[in-house]
Amino acid sequence: MNVWRINLKTGGETPRKFCLENGIVAVGWPVDDNSAPLTWERYYDLAMEHYYNQGDRSWWPAVNALKNRMQIDDLVWTRDIQGVYYIGHITSDWRYEYESHFKKADMVNVRSCNWIKVGTVEAIPGKVVNSFIPARTVQKVADEQVRIYSMFIFNKLTSTDTYKIKELENPDIFSLLSSDDCEDILGLYLQKEKGYLLVPSSCKSDTMNYEYELRQKDTGDKAVVQVKNGWVDLHTDDYSNINSTVFLLTTKGQYLGDQQDNIHFVNPTEMEEFVFANIDILPDKIRNWTEILTELKNRTRPVPNKG
Known part of the structure; x- marks a missing residue:
């Protein structure tokens, strides 16, 4: 099973709405032949x-x-002009449609597709969102995390067991999350547990040394964070010239260099505990990942012997 994304964006009349309402995934490029x-x-x-x-x-x-x-x-993602994302289950082979309403919408190369509304961007994996940046009409999303998430969310929203999610070896929450997810978790942690407030405009900064800025609500102390998900090391020397508090998080790598008063190493275990203790404040996509992880762990848990 593969996962795709499609930009339902052509010169025809309301192509997105047409595909979603008619249960199809489709593209244009009609030909002049009416022999059905x-x-x-x-x-x-x-x-x-x-x-x-x-x-x-x-x-x-x-x-x-x-x-x-x-x-x-296969599963396919799309989004409408309001930024609402949908996931579709492809249910037929290719066919060419002749009817006038298909031609008017410029949607003639067609497969049947069961579309389900998922939600806005905060419920969608970052790699799915980013896959819409390239201009091409159809693109495969070749990522195992996206594949697992897509199967899980379709099963969940349709209350079915359409897709069987395979077991993962020693699954942990960080093996499922994206870097953006980890940035969100640390930001929420610092705000809830340490009294910092996020400066939203700093998230758009093009600086390479940190992800965003925060201010401590009582002292005004400025803080910045750097997050790496995976086996990536972080070295204090790279942040020694930053004149503020620095929070570093690497989920599987090492913290290198001399400890400095203004640089704090965040414990990944503490972040995982924070996630499962604060489910209600997490973005939807991270909440879904916690459900996926729980399901995978329950599946691999040994069954007690009756004796």
Whole structure:
């Protein structure tokens, strides 16, 4: 099972709404042939002449992905113009649609798809959100975390067991979270437990040395954070010139260099404990990851012997 994202954005009439309401995942590139049913071989020949041979290089990657690379039971993400994300379960092979309303919407290369509303960006894995940045119409999201999350969220929202999530070896919360998720966790921790307040505009900064700034609500103390998820080491020398409190978090790496008064090493175990003790204040996507981890751990827990 693969995961895809599709930009339902063409020159036609309300293509996003059309696909979501009609239960399809689709792209355009129609051809001038009304002989139903149009075979793939006939469509390919006509489209090659009309699009590819005329210099349209976007036709083939999109149609090839929909027709040849996607498979029944794959999952696909899309979003509407309000920024609401949907996940779809592909339920049919490719077909070409002739009806006027398909042509009007410029959605003629079609697969049936069961769309489910997921929510806004805070409920969506960062790698799914970032996959919409490239301009291409259809793109595979090749990431195991996204794959697990997509299967879990579809099962959860449809109250089904459509997808079987495989067991992971020694799963922990940080093996499932993205770097953005870890930044959110540390930010929430510092605000709730240490009395810091986040400066929202600092999250947009292009600085390379830290993720965002905070201010301690009682003292006005300025703090910055740096977060690395995975086997990445953090060295105090890289932050010695920052004239503020520095919080460093690496989830699996080491803290290197001499301890300095203004630089604090955050314990990943403490962050994991904070996550599970404060589920209600977490973003939806992190809450979902905690459910996934609990499910995986319960599945691998040994069953007591009756004796």
